[in-house]
Amino acid sequence: MGREVELEFRNMVLSQSQSLYHRYMKNWYWFIVALIALFSAFLFSSPYAAYSLYAFLLLVGLAHFSSVAWLSGLDCTRELSRTIVRQGDSIDISVTVENSRGWPIPWIFLEDLFPKHCSCRGDATRLAVLMPGQSVTINYRLTFPKRGYHRVGPMVMESGDLFGLQRRFRTGKQQDYVSVLPTVAYIDTFNVASKRPQGPVKSTSSIFEDPSLLSGVREYERGDPLNRIHWKSSARTGELFTKIFDPTAVQGGTLILDLQGDSYVEERAEIRQELAITTASSIAYLLQMSGEQVGMITNGLDAVEEARWEVESHQVISKEEVEDSVVGESESDRLRPLLVPTLRSPVQAQQIIENLARIVPGRGLDCAQLILEEYRGLPRDATLLPVVPYMNEGLAMMLGEMKLSGFAVTVFFIADSKGFEEAAGLLAQRNIHVFHIQEERDLHELSPQKI
Incomplete structure (x- = not known):
């Protein structure tokens, strides 16, 4: 078992390392190509080619750093009108994204993620321009048709440079959850305390006696409490008698x-x-x-034990990596x-x-x-x-x-x-x-x- 866990851990580390390597190479591949071309221009004494490559490298560098900077200064908050609903009910969702840095963002595309089986009224996406300190709000309504504990979020933010050379994506930190209650069938006639229409079923063992269910009397025995003495029978016969009660009916x-x-x-x-x-x-x-x-x-397991309300924000360069980086629920190890x-x-x-x-x-x-x-x-x-x-x-x-x-x-x-x-x-x-x-x-x- 320990060997299997070790191999699984190694495979996970190797997979993450390969992913980081490919991402890094994809990001810097064109820089390396441009540097090789620049070296060739110097080698063949071609000043016009060298000037063009200088301009290209400057352009690409500006595109790279601007696309990174524009997504790094965004704060995202989400508000839900309700977190517990019945099947078929709707909730209002409001998501605000604020540019907290000192530079403008020429364009940003926002998309709030939600379960695919939910129907959306309104638009959970928005294309905007954000000046320093400015915020933009997305309002929409979700309808939940199925029981469950459903995740709303995170927000996916997309931006890029002005030249169209690079696009970058970032996920927000906040995730929210909505509990959708199960169906309740109204059972008008079922009664577990009554197994027959004539009245309640008595317990198979005397758990405790019900003082409202008098079944008879018996002769007094030493130690019987005074409040159980049947005074009318005792007065009529001249001897002490004690009340006998039936055990209570099973209830609930x-x-x-x-x-x-x-x-x-x-x-x-x-x-x-x-x-x-x-x-x-x-x-x-x-x-x-x-x-x-x-x-x-x-x-069963309580899904709240696996929920994550706050997750690490990820900045990636493709939509596929965004889908891979969205953090799902953890795995509960509770057995109780x-x-x-x-x-x-x-x-x-x-x-x-x-x-x-x-x-x-x-x-x-x-x-x-x-x-x-x-x-x-x-x-x-x-x-x-x-x-x-x-x-x-x-x-x-x-x-x-x-x-x-x-x-x-x-x-x-x-x-x-x-x-x-x-x-x-x-x-x-x-x-x-x-x-x-x-x-x-x-x-x-x-x-x-x-x-």
Whole structure:
């Protein structure tokens, strides 16, 4: 493994060295040719040729240094009207470029980069002349059709000399990001706290008792608190009796979203991932609107951990090099699950949905390992709601163990007709109900009677 890393590092250094070498040679090739021609003019005693070459070298030198200087004194700032939007929403973007040096820039072409799938209203490009201290502003509107964490920027600035001999490009330092929230399907009938229309399901193990659910009385035993004595029965019989309460119904749920990249291997992987995210966000919204607790754990990655808001500015001599020099996102090495604690809060669903807006497939734990990793922190009074794209013996066994240990479990199986029959069979052996979510409209058809 160490040898492979060393070879990869050497190849990267060699590639960068070759790129710098070619760039350097491309920049100075014509200088070398001109010097050879000048030497030949002196050798053959041709003063007119020598004067012409002097003028050419002066012209080329001025072109080179002016094109470098004009791009070196530019400051770029970007403002976004919003950074969190719904799918299909638009934001206004304003980018200002200022010439902070003491010399004018005869011409400059500006282009602000944005995702290709976004539609642009207005012009994200501008051709301008900038005097010392002058600034130019580009205003445009972007519409975001897809969920995700989308980068806007950097600004690409192009200028050159007055003679048209050289063009140079420079990228700005600032990059911004916009979170596009996932779709929320409004599930009017789904209720994880009620498995039958007659009323709530009682927990399989007595986690804690609900003082509002009186089930009977028993004889008093030493150590029973006074506030649990049933005074009416005690007065009627002349002996002390203690109240017995039913355990509380399971309320709310903890979403377990499997978003490991290896779990989605088919051609429709991206569609199934988005459906899984829609399912999780819809259930989170429903639980909060029902006044119940909700939380989430997932093996996906938060794209904000890979984002870069400020990057190094690059000055290059070709448009191809500009595209290569635009710095993308870094690579996160986090393996720990992404966790939103299970709580009852008026902003809990919003927090989960905002996390789901930024989530990307992870490379760490699979779903069974994820549950095992977070087992100790899972609240027993909340239903486990795994949202998974596959089911195997290991995962079914893990969910069965969770059910035997006192958890209520309801599985949401994502868009796999062939795999659903096997999944339903494995889970039926463990008395675990499973929903098959093949498309978004299936979420609207959920009801307590079917759970």
